[in-house]
Amino acid sequence: MADVKQGTDWVEQLVELHVLAENGDADAARRAAEWVAEDPTARALWTSVENDCERLRQPSGQD
Numbered sequence: 001m002a003d004v005k006q007g008t009d010w011v012e013q014l015v016e017l018h019v020l021a022e023n024g025d026a027d028a029a030r031r032a033a034e035w036v037a038e039d040p041t042a043r044a045l046w047t048s049v050e051n052d053c054e055r056l057r058q059p060s061g062q063d
Helices: 010-022 026-038 040-057
Strands: none
Touching (some): 010 026, 010 040, 026 040
């Protein structure tokens, strides 16, 4: 698994990596890719976050 900061919720860390990766942080993108490649639970959460972000990007009323 990616280096998980001690004392921090892993979900929070994965979402933080997602935000950073979405904003061009190559290191965050690499770390997240490694994490989700080896952890099915993290991969499922990553997919859920991506889906939520995509839904939020759509103009209101266009589901």
